[in-house]
Amino acid sequence: MDEKLRDRLVELLRRASTDLPADVEAALVKARASEEPGSSSRGIFDNILLNVELARKASTPICQDTGSILFEVRIPRGFDDRVMREALLAAATTATKSYYLRPNAVDSLTGKNSGSNVGIHSPVVHLETWDDDSVQVRVLLKGGGSENVSTQFRLPDSSLQAGRDLKGVRKLVLKAVYDAQGKGCSPGVIGVAIGGDRMSGYQFAKEQLFRKIGQRSDNPDVAKLETELVTDLNTLGIGPMGLGGKTTVLDVFIGAQHRHPATYFVTVAYMCWACRRRTMTIRKDEVTYD
Amino acid sequence: MIELTTPISEEQVRGLKLGDIVHISGIVVTARDAGHKLMVEERPTFLDELLRGGVIYHCGPVVRKDDGKWSFVAAGPTTSAREEPYQAKVIESYGLRAVIGKGGMGAKTLEGCKKFGAVYLSAIGGCGTQIARAVTEVLAVHKLEEFGTPEAFWVCKVDKFPVVVTMDAHGNSLHDQIDSASKKQFEALLAR
CATH class of the missing domain: 3.30.1330 (60s Ribosomal Protein L30; Chain: A;)
Incomplete structure (x- = not known):
């Protein structure tokens, strides 16, 4: 040994367990500021930030x-x-x-x-x-809560009228975050993998979660979609812990990998605010x- | 802000409304998946006194033991939806007045809350260290060996445990309200 x-x-x-990364904490501070003073969503962010500080000082989870x-x-x-x-x-x-x-x-x-x-x-x-x-x-x-709301889709998806392109990917990410509501401990950090097989899809979606808040994709089309999704998802009103508010996601990170011609998986790894x-x-x- | 101390009366819970901030003091018992399954399938009696007018907390804590004494290190709520198949039955058979968790519960539990006089209270997910500080003493633990630390029934004394009413005893659910409002917006975004 x-x-x-x-x-x-x-x-x-x-x-990892006791000291939240600075970029995630900064995103939570920003989210708090966007909520109305006196609102319950602002109160939730106050508690979240206090807890982050207490955990860091006491070295407890x-x-x-x-x-x-x-x-x-x-x-x-x-x-x-x-x-x-x-x-x-x-x-x-x-x-x-x-x-x-x-x-x-x-x-x-x-x-x-x-x-x-x-x-x-x-x-x-x-x-x-x-x-x-x-x-x-x-x-x-x-x-486990955030893992339970993570999900994998196949394109095309007729119920959403989503095809095998970035527009289709956008619809599936909207659906995954809407479906999750507050159950994954929102505001979430969303890792998305386009393509791959069923196994590499989840692996690559989780890989995206290592990116720092604000770190955009190198691909300009993907980067644009990431930015749009953050804006759109934050109009859903799900808010912190699903109790309503202006911040439903802290960021969206999308990665693309090669796929089998017959398949087009879109995998969404939902990470809780405690990223x-x-x-x-x-x-x-x-x-x-x- | 409303202070409630266990045991809680039906009148007290009937008076609560969505969005009320409540501080719970007294005794709460943690229970998760294995616990709820047991309470419904085997109806053990060792919890009767603790749960009449009492509070169940959906939580799998981090617990430490020093010189034979337990204490909570981190103890935020776990996702409540997993207990949806069992919760209404547990409320009825044990005479619970409140369930604390996160993420909300479904129609069956909402109906149970209305029928038997109970509320669902949301704690803030992820706030493990902060909530552990509201737990002043661990009084007992049941089924630790069989279920393991996260799933055991931890009986604890709490002081001003902060929660918010998100499902009341009159059939209203903040979770349902947020879900339907966000659904409209989701559909608008899809159409764009």
């Missing part, structure tokens, strides 16, 4: 649902991936014992909670070798967190 690596990963998980753990790992050539996998599982166990994480791995057949967040495909680990000489570990803690993602980089044994 590489104990140093494990401890660095525990710190990554601690930060922002939300008790510390989510499913998704690790996206990149290692340099020659780095033993088994060392990394062992350290990731040990870090999840330690972070659970330290109350940074709730035990969230339940045996689907017996209903028994493993107590450590470790189980079959838990945490989810995606690991690849890259050309850089640094180690990069990104983590996303995604709650808990963190990145750790180890370069020449120096660790940094973002």
Whole structure:
């Protein structure tokens, strides 16, 4: 066991669970300002921001649902991936014992909670070798409520008169957010994958959630759609926690990937306002967190 | 702002209306999916006294144990819709007066609230650390071994737990109102 690596990963998980990224917090501050003084929606944002501050100071979870753990790992050539996998599982166990994480791995057949967040495909680990000489570990803690309202569509969709183009994609994203109402803990951060297969659709939609608030797609047409969707979705009036208000989403991030000619999946990964993602980089044994 | 202390009377809940901000003090019991299934299918009696005029909280907390004593670390609400098949029955059979959760519940629960005199109260999802501070003491836990930490029945003492009435005891639901207003706008956006 590489104990140093494990401890660095525990710190990554601690930060992810207890310290909301600055860009997400800034978006919540902006959302608060857009609500009328004295309105209940403004009151909800006041509480959300207070909770974020309390959690950071006390180093306790922002939300008790510390989510499913998704690790996206990149290692340099020659780095033993088994060392990394062992350290990731040990870090999840330690972070659970330290109350940074709730035990969230339940045996689907017996209903028994493993107590450590470790189980079959838990945490989810995606690991690849890259050309850089640094180690990069990104983590996303995604709650069950937001996962339950995430969804996958096929185009064309006759009920929405949606075809296989960006106009069709737009309609499906509108539908996913309308259907979710407040159940995914709005205002949400919306990750969208166009194309891929059923599996890569969800994976790529979640990948979008690592983008920082305001970071637009490199593709100008997609970037335009992202901006339009943010504006349109925020006219739905669903508001924070679905109790009404002007901010229903904090941002929309769309990625496109190749698809089979016969399929056109649009996958929507709904992330709650507590968009808990963190990145750790180890370069020449120096660790940094973002 | 309205202060309510458990046990709560039918008259008190009948007097609440949508949008009222309420501070709950006294005893609340957490229950989620496994708990609701058990309450309906096996009707255990160990909760009777706690739930008559009482409050169920849809929550799976992060809990710590120091020197044998439990305390809540993070304890925000979980999505209530999953308990929709069970909630009205639980309200009826245990004599509940309030259910706290997030996201709202459906027609069956709304009807149960009206018929038996109960309300649905929304807490703010994600506010785990903040709400844990309103829990002053963990009095007991039931089914911990069998259900695990998130699903167990945690009996806790709360002081001024802040919530808002989003389904009243007269058949009104703020969730339904928001859903229909947003549906109109959704349809307008589709047509654009």
